[in-house]
Amino acid sequence: MKLALVGVSHHRAAVELRERVAVELEGAAALARSVAGDDEAVVLSTCNRTEIYVAAAEDRELEAHATSALLELAGERGEEIAPVLYRLADESAALHLFRVAAGLDSLVPGEGEILGQVKSAFEAGATGPLLDRVFRQALHAGRRARVETAIGESPASVPAAAAALAQQVFDDLHGRRVVLVGAGKMSELTARNLLSRGARIAVVANRTAAHGDELAGRLSARAVDLEGIGAQLRDADVVVASTSAPGFVLTTGTLGGDLRARRGRPLLFVDLAVPRDVDPDLAAFDGCFVYDIDDLEAVVEASLAGRRVEAARAERVVAAEAERFQEWQASLAVVPAIASLRARAEEIRTAELAKAEGRLGRLSESERRLVESVTSQIVNKLLHLPTVRLKQAAAAADGLIYADVVRHLFGLEGEEGGPR
């Protein structure tokens, strides 16, 4: 069996080209079925890549078929896509998929979504023995990379950094009250990130009532006037500020009394605005933490640096999985010989038992079962070591020579079983 991959990714293709070949999951499933025919195909399409994985017997030209399918998707821009396509085969294709699943080929190393996308593509694909194995192992490699290294642990965007900060202070965000000051795009993104971790957007305070009402409606929150923000902070846990005001909106002068009333209960200010909305002196109050956009970007930068260090360790995990896959794939070469050998041995055992039927006739049923069991065990024990050695030889690239020798010695020529 041969494995091949044809794809386009963010490494060589700009978004204008990638969007031409991007397909939804249903489209990916249909395309996989059409490319596969009687063989195997999986289409993995995300915002950063579209890749077609194919597997078939060696004499097929599935790779060419996959290439033309990808070019067809691109339509009139097919000519621009052709030079940025990449093609990989067998171990290289498997290693690539393992790296993709582990997030090592992503724009942000270790990003979390890709593993789910690989799983969905696998489930929607037209898989057989080879692609089933390679995708399952890729998912395993992706999970191992995340469990055994810290590649996916730290935040990789400003909204994620804000949410991670909140978790560093409060642990579980379920039921935590978030107050949004300003109704900008960035504050909505941050609010959605906090929402996804269980927080509750309680209040949206905005100078323009219409914008505040609109965002509050989308987030199932209450809209209030910016002037009354102090009272809202008494019960808040996180404040996300992103107004377009020219100076500080939240100052020690206006909020001092409300913050003292909190008696040191933690309050996290996330200031996404430029110019800043939150007076940094608020951090002097017991339990108050103030982070502006530069601080959050520093968190992201430190996090990405950490991820790059972890990526080197994740690469080792992925390489080990790729080696295991290679051994498995090599063992396929000797599977037909092993199957034939075992079939021949079983044939001889059954025939010899049949010949002895006359003498065995006097045996009771339990004695007959014992004879069956003993002869089967002898056959299995005799064949165990040759089977193991054949698989080892396959892993060391001598498999085909050993398989030929076995066929010759046991007269198995012409008997061919398929790989299992």
Add this chain to the structure above:
Amino acid sequence: MAELLVWPALVAYGEAALAYAGGLGTPLLRGRLAIWGVRLGWLAQTGLLVVQALRADGFPWGTWAGALNLFVWLVVGAYLMWGCNVRFRLLGALVMPPAAALLIASWAGGGTGIKGGVHSGALLGAHVGLMLAGLAGLTIAAAMSALYLWEERSLKRRDSRLFRLRMPPLETLDRLAARVAAVSLGLLSGGIVLGLARLRSGEFDAAMAVTLVLWLLVATVLALRREVGLRGRRAATLLTGVVAFVAVVLPITHFAS
């Protein structure tokens, strides 16, 4: 032969301390080595204490060195119960080096030997056991509070390295320190009641006075937390300060009396 169990305990605690300090392997390996060092060391020390209890003529931990041995076991036991996981490895870095050092001191003072013991009955045993368990718990609570103060300071300073250290969340530390302190106060109360029950007139000394002051201060901190919401930095500062003060004063008064 059984007294040799102190060595595997010491080696494992030392290995855990080294791993927590970052001196061994990759972060994941360090975390595993540290946790297994704590577990194996504690098991070895448990074996030592069991043998001491079985073979001693009286209460085996009645001397200062013996009490230190039991105290270390209780501190590490409390750490195993409340904080022995990867996120609390900085707590381990605070707890394990002193634990290893105190066990060495106990060994040097003859507290890990098998023979001997003090003939003072079960009441003394229960009193010492409860007092040491209470002090061990307060040590862990103070270590958590110290960690809280360090993390709170890092967050105030907006130190982005905090994320790479994978610290426990601030509120978790605050909550856990208070819970451990409350349990420890209960144990300490039991120990004090038993101590007072066997007290004869004229025996009240400075060490007992310090213990009562400790009880009073910890009870006040917990009562303020419950009644007026004292928590966070102030509560952590108070708890750390009280335990640090007692850690210095109690041995002095003990040896002086």
